[in-house]
């Protein structure tokens with residue numbers, strides 16, 4: 001983004017020059033105009049700076065200019081210059097939507113402070129727009145991010161999707177392994193076929209075997225009907241072996257055979273069924289090391305790892321944090337049908353400094369809570385949200401929020417029932433009901449000191 005410019009408009013040459021000089025001395029880039037009309041010809045929605053304009057000018061005055069600029073871009077900060085002591089005019093300027101007014105003669109400190117605030121605001125608006133455009137230009141369900149790691153991942157997905165080779169995806173929890181696997185499938189020639197996911201850590205060994213291979217009727221006591229396994233289901237599509245490091249050694253040899261021979265036998269049958277599948281596996285651990293230690297079959301490792309995709313944790317790609325957060329905030333506000341709270345520079349900074357042990361999944365939770373609660377996000381909030389159990393339902397989350405609001409109101413009113421229900425705008429009885437429901441004791445909030 002080019003460094004922002006301040007656009008100065010005043011018909012008086014001496015005032016204009018004084019202002020320009022003051023701003024240039026403070027290291028700002030300035031363009032100056034002697035009429036509103038000239039300035040309007042150069043300004044558009046892509047202008048990343050702010051406007052400072054005199055009010056009293058021949059032809060088009062400052063108010064008229066302001067109203068035109070608001071039509072052009074309602075988020076463009078316009079500062080109007082008022083005469084000393086002209087209170088009425090200052091009030092009208094603000095009423096008409098000016099960002100602020102500056103009094104003549106200029107007081108340097110004050111002027112620079114107002115300008116800095118206006119520029120910060122403008123920068124945020126422009127950054128939001130830029131990211132919004134970038135997000136809009138990306139496919140829905142697509143992989144969001146602009147770090148070099150994500151850019152190279154997207155390139156690799158496009159290339160590998162067509163290659164139809166077994167692929168191993170490695171990354172910490174919540175980094176997007178399953179999303180990547182799905183994208184590989186969707187962009188491949190197999191996209192019309194099924195994408196079958198199985199979590200290798202979720203089931204005990206014997207059930208896992210049945211899940212993968214299926215069985216014939218009567219294969220064992222509980223096997224009343226023939227059952228098709230996931231390998232067979234995935235025919236002409238992709239099978240996704242999630243948490244592949246958990247595959248027990250005994251089962252690993254059977255899986256290896258399927259990958260080598262492209263055939264499965266249902267349990268209790270000697271008949272081999274040909275299958276055409278692509279295998280994508282995901283792991284949170286260093287599978288190579290595990291196989292060197294003998295905890296994972298080395299031959300299976302090499303079979304799976306024809307190519308490896310590594311997804312770096314979120315804390316190593318700060319550039320993605322803001323973009324992902326904005327994306328999920330806008331998604332959540334659409335889903336919950338509530339307006340998206342404003343994102344300040346401070347919030348974005350805090351998010352970028354956070355460690356994100358749960359990676360993108362954690363970030364989605366934070367974005368949803370932010371939308372639902374509109375809380376100021378700081379290190380403290382993030383830490384307390386982290387300790388709450390994740391993946392709770394919306395009603396549970398709302399309850400937690402309600403409880404917190406009541407606690408805060410009780411704290412404010414030092415345990416006074418009356419002040420609390422008044423502050424919350426609810427009936428006395430409702431408050432009592434909720435205190436019981438959440439096990440809150442108002443006496444805890446009375447300050448004894």
Ligand SMILES: Nc1ncnc2c1ncn2[C@@H]1O[C@H](COP(=O)(O)OP(=O)(O)OP(=O)(O)O)[C@@H](O)[C@H]1O
Nearest residue numbers: 142143144145172173174175176177178179360361
């Ligand atoms: N770059 C990204 N862009 C958009 N959404 C993402 C991105 N990375 C992850 N997600 C989303 O984050 C959530 C977690 O991702 P996913 O389930 O793919 O992670 P995972 O690595 O499989 O996690 P786990 O190891 O815990 O199973 C999903 O909702 C996914 O859509």
Ligand SMILES: [Mg+2]
Nearest residue numbers: 177178242282
């Ligand atoms: Mg996963």
